[in-house]
Amino acid sequence: MVNFKEELKKYQQQINQELEKYIRKEKCPEEILNESMEYSLMAGGKRLRPILVLVTYKLFEDNIEKCMPYAVAIEMIHNFSLIHDDLPGIDNDDFRHGKPTNHKMFNEATAILAGDGLLNSAYMVISQDLSKSNKEEIIPKMQVLQEYSIAVDRMLAGEYLDTEAEGKNISENELKYIHENKTGAMLKASVRAGAILANSKKEDLQSLTNYAEKIGLAFQIKDDILSEEGDEKILGKPVGNDKEAKKCTYVSQYGLTGAKEILDKITKEAIKEIEKYGQKAEFLKELALYIQNREK
Amino acid sequence: MVNFKEELKKYQQQINQELEKYIRKEKCPEEILNESMEYSLMAGGKRLRPILVLVTYKLFEDNIEKCMPYAVAIEMIHNFSLIHDDLPGIDNDDFRHGKPTNHKMFNEATAILAGDGLLNSAYMVISQDLSKSNKEEIIPKMQVLQEYSIAVDRMLAGEYLDTEAEGKNISENELKYIHENKTGAMLKASVRAGAILANSKKEDLQSLTNYAEKIGLAFQIKDDILSEEGDEKILGKPVGNDKEAKKCTYVSQYGLTGAKEILDKITKEAIKEIEKYGQKAEFLKELALYIQNREK
Numbered sequence: 001m002v003n004f005k006e007e008l009k010k011y012q013q014q015i016n017q018e019l020e021k022y023i024r025k026e027k028c029p030e031e032i033l034n035e036s037m038e039y040s041l042m043a044g045g046k047r048l049r050p051i052l053v054l055v056t057y058k059l060f061e062d063n064i065e066k067c068m069p070y071a072v073a074i075e076m077i078h079n080f081s082l083i084h085d086d087l088p089g090i091d092n093d094d095f096r097h098g099k100p101t102n103h104k105m106f107n108e109a110t111a112i113l114a115g116d117g118l119l120n121s122a123y124m125v126i127s128q129d130l131s132k133s134n135k136e137e138i139i140p141k142m143q144v145l146q147e148y149s150i151a152v153d154r155m156l157a158g159e160y161l162d163t164e165a166e167g168k169n170i171s172e173n174e175l176k177y178i179h180e181n182k183t184g185a186m187l188k189a190s191v192r193a194g195a196i197l198a199n200s201k202k203e204d205l206q207s208l209t210n211y212a213e214k215i216g217l218a219f220q221i222k223d224d225i226l227s228e229e230g231d232e233k234i235l236g237k238p239v240g241n242d243k244e245a246k247k248c249t250y251v252s253q254y255g256l257t258g259a260k261e262i263l264d265k266i267t268k269e270a271i272k273e274i275e276k277y278g279q280k281a282e283f284l285k286e287l288a289l290y291i292q293n294r295e296k
Numbered sequence: 297m298v299n300f301k302e303e304l305k306k307y308q309q310q311i312n313q314e315l316e317k318y319i320r321k322e323k324c325p326e327e328i329l330n331e332s333m334e335y336s337l338m339a340g341g342k343r344l345r346p347i348l349v350l351v352t353y354k355l356f357e358d359n360i361e362k363c364m365p366y367a368v369a370i371e372m373i374h375n376f377s378l379i380h381d382d383l384p385g386i387d388n389d390d391f392r393h394g395k396p397t398n399h400k401m402f403n404e405a406t407a408i409l410a411g412d413g414l415l416n417s418a419y420m421v422i423s424q425d426l427s428k429s430n431k432e433e434i435i436p437k438m439q440v441l442q443e444y445s446i447a448v449d450r451m452l453a454g455e456y457l458d459t460e461a462e463g464k465n466i467s468e469n470e471l472k473y474i475h476e477n478k479t480g481a482m483l484k485a486s487v488r489a490g491a492i493l494a495n496s497k498k499e500d501l502q503s504l505t506n507y508a509e510k511i512g513l514a515f516q517i518k519d520d521i522l523s524e525e526g527d528e529k530i531l532g533k534p535v536g537n538d539k540e541a542k543k544c545t546y547v548s549q550y551g552l553t554g555a556k557e558i559l560d561k562i563t564k565e566a567i568k569e570i571e572k573y574g575q576k577a578e579f580l581k582e583l584a585l586y587i588q589n590r591e592k
Contacts, residue, residue: 090404157329
């Protein structure tokens with residue numbers, strides 16, 4: 001790969017174009033609700049999850065059309081979770097991606113319903129795709145549907161525990177459990193979705209699952225590091241809030257240096273899992289490094 | 297049918313027993329989140345939607361096992377919508393079924409996530425059932441999945457508009473649109489689910505859809521009437537709030553007498569749609585009358 005960042009941008013654009021197709025532009029009484037869903041969905045996230053679906057799928061198959069609805073669905077789910085996490089009743093955050101959060105831009109009722117709407121839209125997109133699929137495609141697609149629904153369930157458990165842990169001293173195991181569920185489950189589901197839709201072999205699914213678990217953990221550790229020492233302007237959200245809220249993070253647990261050491265180790269392990277695919281997995285390798293080194 | 301109320305109670309118990317099977321009792325870090333989902337799910341609703349799935353299915357087929365996951369799923373969806381509607385950011389209600397609402401019993405963060413969890417659980421239940429189904433069953437089941445996801449989308453649009461309409465003068469058409477979406481869509485989906493899962497003929501699906509649309513409207517009109525003149529003790533929630541919040545309802549639009557006249561007319565029309573099934577549809581007929589005459 002000559003230039004990872006360009007490749008990443010290309011994928012992001014591809015995902016954005018695909019998401020655009022699902023935006024409802026029609027005049028209707030509830031159009032502001034639709035606008036609020038679009039506002040968050042198109043607010044400029046990294047598109048990490050849908051890209052993982054795509055790139056993992058491409059390790060084995062070329063016709064990416066087949067996995068696109070599942071890439072779109074997982075990004076909808078991700079944005080649902082952000083809208084609800086930001087609500088006054090949960091994290092009470094005012095900014096996300098450098099823009100006002102959904103409830104700040106619209107209002108709380110709209111944000112609750114927009115989050116609900118995006119979660120539900122993910123399942124609507126999948127059910128629509130299923131109804132158009134031929135018999136051979138249905139089995140892996142139904143498996144992805146099930147994996148997504150279980151991952152969302154885990155994400156909600158993680159989010160609940162994260163909220164409960166605020167201001168409390170929690171153990172290393174508890175912190176790990178929160179991360180594995182809150183962030184890890186959906187990242188793992190993204191990678192597994194790509195592999196499952198491409199009918200990958202059992203061993204491949206296992207290696208990629210291992211890779212996903214490791215970058216999921218790395219992602220969370222990096223998040224904790226950025227929340228502590230990131231640049232507010234680049235990050236698009238306030239820094240130091242975790243400390244203020246006495247949140248238990250990898251930084252509060254192991255210190256900045258300790259957290260960075262763990263991040264480095266886990267990133268190397270992730271890359272090792274996909275070495276066997278050689279050049280084909282170059283993007284996944286670079287992605288692991290990008291998660292480690294990102295500034296937002 | 298000798299005694300409708302006894303039959304209804306039997307169905308409610310059957311649904312409650314089925315729901316119990318999906319309650320997670322295991323010890324886990326997030327068990328309070330699970331408890332809060334159970335709290336709302338088992339708080340004693342009328343179980344109208346799952347009963348509609350069941351009874352419509354039984355018009356054509358006997359092995360009710362097949363439709364049970366879809367009865368459970370729709371009741372989960374219904375309870376998700378109640379938890380979120382009750383939130384401080386939306387209706388800010390303190391009581392439901394005579395008990396504290398979810399956010400009053402637990403807290404706001406938990407209630408948001410419990411609602412999310414119940415919506416997602418519905419899809420988890422369906423995806424689990426799909427993965428165990430044989431080839432012939434999959435097509436109608438996937439259709440129900442799609443109908444549910446579209447109905448939830450409509451319900452959210454209706455809820456959004458209902459929130460927006462508060463304190464405003466809205467037209468008869470706008471009021472009708474809100475009701476058709478907010479309450480009507482899911483009731484219609486319940487009836488259609490039963491018929492689709494039983495592989496009913498096109499004409500049957502149409503008659504039952506008409507029936508469902510009419511009882512859906514009747515249900516909402518009756519809700520508006522009860523909110524105005526119901527008995528707080530029987531209802532389990534305060535009466536007169538709609539007037540106070542200047543909510544647009546059938547009562548505010550047509551007066552109590554006018555609303556009751558429309559309710560009577562629409563109930564008769566609903567019953568006419570299912571007359572052709574004779575004795576077999578006796579319960580559905582009684583159900584329409586029950587919706588018209590219920591005290592809670």
